[in-house]
Amino acid sequence: MIELHYGPGACSFVPHAGLEVVKAATGQEFVAHAVKLHKGEQRTPEYLALNPNGQVPTLVVDGKPLTQIVAICDWLDRRFPQAALLPADTWARAQAMSRFAWMNNTVHPTFTHVFMPERFTDDASAQAAIKASAIAQYRGYLGRIEQWAIEAGEGFLLGDRLSFLDIYALTLLRWGGFAGIDPESLPRLWAHVQRVAQVPPVAAAIERERLKLNVYRRD
Ligand SMILES: N[C@@H](CCC(=O)N[C@@H](CS)C(=O)NCC(=O)O)C(=O)O
Numbered sequence: 001m002i003e004l005h006y007g008p009g010a011c012s013f014v015p016h017a018g019l020e021v022v023k024a025a026t027g028q029e030f031v032a033h034a035v036k037l038h039k040g041e042q043r044t045p046e047y048l049a050l051n052p053n054g055q056v057p058t059l060v061v062d063g064k065p066l067t068q069i070v071a072i073c074d075w076l077d078r079r080f081p082q083a084a085l086l087p088a089d090t091w092a093r094a095q096a097m098s099r100f101a102w103m104n105n106t107v108h109p110t111f112t113h114v115f116m117p118e119r120f121t122d123d124a125s126a127q128a129a130i131k132a133s134a135i136a137q138y139r140g141y142l143g144r145i146e147q148w149a150i151e152a153g154e155g156f157l158l159g160d161r162l163s164f165l166d167i168y169a170l171t172l173l174r175w176g177g178f179a180g181i182d183p184e185s186l187p188r189l190w191a192h193v194q195r196v197a198q199v200p201p202v203a204a205a206i207e208r209e210r211l212k213l214n215v216y217r218r219d
Contacts, residue, residue: 002030003060005050007037008209009174011108012057015072016209017167018085020201022076025083032208070097070104073164084161096158096165099148103168107141110134111172114179135179142176145169146189156196166196170213177216184216 004019006012019030035041035056042054050065051058059066059075066072074097077086087093113120113134117127148157149169157165170193173183183190196202197213206213 001060001062002028003033004030005033005035005047005056005058005060006209007035007042007056009211010037010056011069011104011168011171013171013205013209013211014069014164014167015057015059015076017202017205018073018076018083018164020204021085021162022080022083024201026080028080070100073100077164085164087158087163092158096163099157099165100168103145103165103172107138107145107172110138110141111175111179114138115175135181138176138179139181142173142181142186142189145172146186149189149192152192157192162196162199162202166192167202169193170196170202174211174213174215177214180216180218182216182218183214 002019004012004016006016016032019032022028023030035047037056041047042051042056047058048054050060051067053067055067057067057069057072059072061075066075073085077083081088086096111134113130117130117134120130121127148165152159156162157169169189173186173189173193176186177183183193194213197206
C-alpha cells in the first residue's frame with residue numbers, strides 16, 4: 001500500500017502528481033492524506049514519528065516512511081519505470097537529477113526565506129530585508145527555469161515525456177505568484193506550466209489539492 005502525506009499547494013505536489021502519473025501508467029492506487037500545514041498538523045507527535053523534520057511530503061510504503069522529495073521521486077521512478085518520470089539512460093538521468101537537486105536545494109529554500117522570513121530572524125526589519133532579497137533571487141532562478149522551457153520548445157523539460165522537473169517548475173512558478181511575481185512576466189515558463197497543468201494526471205492532482213494555478217495579485 002502506498003500513502004502520501006501532502007500539504008495542499010506545498011512542494012509535496014511534485015510526488016503527488018507523480019503518483020497520479022504512476023496510477024495512469026500502471027493502475028497502482030495510492031491513498032492521499034492532506035496535512036493542514038497552517039494548522040500545524042505537521043508537528044503532531046503522530047506525524048513527527050513519520051517525518052521528524054515536521055514537513056511534507058512523506059511517502060509511506062507498506063507502513064514504512066520515506067522522506068525528501070528527491071528520494072521519494074527517485075524511488076517512484078525506480079519502482080514504476082513504466083511511468084518514465086525520469087530518464088532511463090544513466091547520463092541523461094544524472095543530468096535530470098542535477099536539475100532536480102538544484103530546484104530542491106536552492107530554489108525551494110529561497111522561497112522559504114520569502115514565505116517564512118521569521119524562521120531566520122526575530123528582527124522585523126531584518127525579516128523584510130531577507131524577504132526582499134529572497135524575492136529578487138527567486139525571480140532570477142525562475143528566469144533560469146524559463147530558459148529550460150525555451151530550450152524545450154513545445155516539448156517537456158526533458159524531451160517528449162512529462163517528468164518531475166515539469167511538475168516542480170509548475171509548483172515553483174505558482175509560488176512566485178505569492179511573492180508578487182506575475183507568471184505572465186515569464187511568458188514562456190507560464191505557457192509551459194499551463195500546458196503541464198493540463199496533462200490529465202497533473203490535472204487530477206491539481207483538482208484534489210483544489211489549486212488555482214495563477215495566485216499572483218498586485219499588493
Ligand atoms: N527538503 C524537503 C523540503 C520539504 C519542505 O520544505 N516542506 C514544506 C512545504 S513546501 C513544509 O512541510 N513546511 C512546513 C514547515 O516547515 O512547518 C523535501 O525535499 O522534502
